[in-house]
Amino acid sequence: MTPLYARHKRSTLAIATAVAAGALLTTGLTTGTAAAAPTKADAATAARPAAAPTALSAATRVSLIKKAQADVAETAQKIGLGAKEKLVVKDVVKDADGTTHTRYERTYAGLPVLGGDLVVHTSKAGKTEGVTRAVKAAIKVASLKAQVSxxxxxxxxxxxxxxxxxxxxxxxxxxxxxxxxxxxxxxxxxxxxxxxxxxxxxxxxxxxxxxxxxxxxxxxxGIENATGTGKTLYSGTVSLTTTLSGSTYQLYDTTRGGHKTYNLKHSSSSGTGTLFTDADNVWGTGAASSSTTDQTAAADAAYGAQETWDFYKATFGRSGIKNNGVGAYSRVHYGSSYVNAFWDDSCFCMTYGDGSGNTHPLTSLDVAGHEMSHGVTSNTAGLNYSGESGGLNEATSDIFGTGVEFYANNASDVGDYLIGEKIDINGDGSPLRYMDKPSKDGGSADYWSSSVGNLDVHYSSGVANHFFYLLSEGSGSKTINGVSYNSPTSNGSTVTGIGRAKALQIWYKALTTYFTSTTNYKSARTGTLSAAAALYGSGSTEYNAVAAAWSAVNVS
Structure with a gap:
């Protein structure tokens, strides 16, 4: 399970998880030297480096996976696996320059090897250039007979x-x-x-x-969430892609993998609930309501899902969470006064509670981007939801949730590095988290230490969130879109940012080609440096900035 927030019974601190914030980038309101992340207007046309992933058609992706699966025995031999080990292809990523990164699960004597996942990097010419492994130890056990029932x-x-x-x-x-x-x-x-x-x-x-x-x-x-008009609570009036069935409109987006938005009517059911339908294709009122028939939360959820889909497609060439063109679905009005939201990989769906008094739904744009990104992580690196890898899992959702909001370019929710400020769970207008200085939330870590892995994953994520902010914007005091930041460094260094656009490309490439289920902070440094080298060159400004940002959060 990957719920949006740390649960009350585990912490006296305000609920805190992965939410990011913002959307409108106004040049006149921004100070600082780092370039801004792409918005809708330029994401589709922005040139990506030769080592960036290329968009694959469904047929091409299936063909690459089939070919890789046909060659698993040869691949296993090439990379030195034992006779009892076999590979199972999970996914294939292909870069613009022809390099492929094939992600495998592993079995031993027919049994699944948890933590045995690996990624094989192959040149355009078919030469194996390296292997990223979740575990370096040889897979071998003395006996397959259990001593415990x-x-x-x-x-x-x-x-x-x-x-x-x-x-x-x-x-x-x-x-x-x-x-x-x-x-x-x-x-x-x-x-x-x-x-x-x-x-x-x-x-x-x-x-x-x-x-x-x-x-x-x-x-x-394991739980880690026709054109109509949506009158949302958090993002203003937006356009929604819907489907006309007879004389009734459905909150069903066939252009984005078939995403549907369902109403659970305050139940905690594991089912889908009831599909939202409407007669005039105008969804919601722009105001919160405790009614189980309320469409406003559904409009927010549907808008967040479509913006997240478009962000991944335009920014990384990724077609849906699994990169297979299939959409997830969303469920709103979960439970009664449920102050949380979560992604569940088993149902391939996002679920949103209505918050305190059933009038504060957790359906803001950053929440949607965060939850869908948990699905992306699950279907790529599969970062274990515990310890340092769990913190990296949560931070990944914060990072890409932030990217979604800047991409959406929505005037009602301008881009910033505050996490969850729209949903106001603390009740005082303060955000859940701060990427420039995570410790301002009272629980998150600014820097790595040997005890970081013992924190709740919603707080250990602070190290990676801080790294991403520094890599994007740099250290020190600045104002971006009207929000003031002052990001410190553990070593007193001055870090110069490279812009969110490049920082996002580096994190995504690391997640999809260099991170594994057991990646910790030290390995994340190695993975992002490998990504920066592949994208921009070893020793490049971008590569050096990655190294400097990690050192600034005490990861070496």
Whole structure:
């Protein structure tokens, strides 16, 4: 599960997760030397470096995946895998210069290897140029016979889920795996427990248990969200792509992978709910309402989904969350006074609560961009939602959510580096997070330390958020779109930004071609440097800026 905010019972701090902010870039209101990120007007025409990913048609992508799958035995031999190991193709990214990056899952003696994912980088000429691995250790276990019964593993998993509020007495599923996510690979059980968490968020807890000792090795949540007129709460009056069925309009966007927006009517159902329909194709009133028939929250959610789709398409050539042209769906009015939003990869959907009193829906543009980006992360690097990799997962959604808002260029929600200021969960107008100095929220980390991985992932994300701000805008005091920032550095250095446009390209390339499920902050530095070198050249201004920004947040 990747809920939008840290839950109340785990922290006395105000709810905080991945939300970014802003959309309108007005040159006259911006000071500082860094270039701005692309907006709708120029994203489609902006030239991307030769090492940037190229847009692939659905047929081309399927063909590349099939070819890679046909060659897995040869690839496994080339990169030195053992006789019991096999590769399964997950995705293929192709750069404009012909370089391909093929992402694989791995099996050992037929068992899935969790933490065994890797990316093989191949030149246009077909030469293997490198491999990025989630784990460097050789995959080998002494025995495939478990010493602990699956019943014991299930009991442990159910107990762990109960601490989160689940009332389930049995697991939803279990399987034998090889766990390679934390050191020496071992035979293990992966057990999944469903139900609901204590705040009403769906539960999908994955517990990894050592099959020899019964020790819990790891756990994580699997939930990580015709042209009509939308009168939204947060983004003003916007255009929405809808579908006319008979004499009734549906909130169904066939131009963006078939995205639909559903009404859960304040239930916590795991189903889709009811598709929003309307007679005049005008959705919402621009004001919040606690009514279960309210369309305003639906208009915000639909607008956020279409802007996020367009941002990824125009900026990176990515067609949908899975890059396969298929849209997710959105659900609004989840639960009663539910102060959260979440992405669930199992339903491939985004879900939004209505907030306090059911009149503060968490459907702002930054929330939509954040949630959909969790899906992108899940279908690329698959960053584990725990420890430092969990912080990088959350920061990725903040980073791309920010990109979505600058791209949308919406006058009602101007671009900034404040996270979640529109939804006002704190009740005093303050944002949830600050990318220029994350610690201003009272819980997030400005800089890396050996204890960062022990923080809730919504707070350990501060290190990467701060890195991205410094890489984009640089250090020191400045005003951007009317918002004042003053970003410090851990080493007292002065960092010069390269602009959001380049910073976004570097992060996306690192996520899709160099990050793996176990990437930590040190590995993220390596991955982003590799991305910068591929995009702009080793030793380039951009490459040096990446190194300087990481050093400025104490990652070396």
């Amino acid at each position: 699956p019943v014991k593993a299930e009991k442990q998993a159910v107990s762990a889920a109960k601490t989160l509020g689940s009332t389930k007495s049995a697991a939803d599923g279990a399987r034998k795996v090889i766990w390679a996510g934390s050191g020496k690979p071992v035979l293990a059980y992966e057990t999944i427990v469903g139900g609901l968490q204590d705040d009403g968020t769906p539960n999908q807890l994955h517990v990894i248990t050592d099959a020899a000792t019964g020790k819990k090795l790891f756990e994580y949540q």
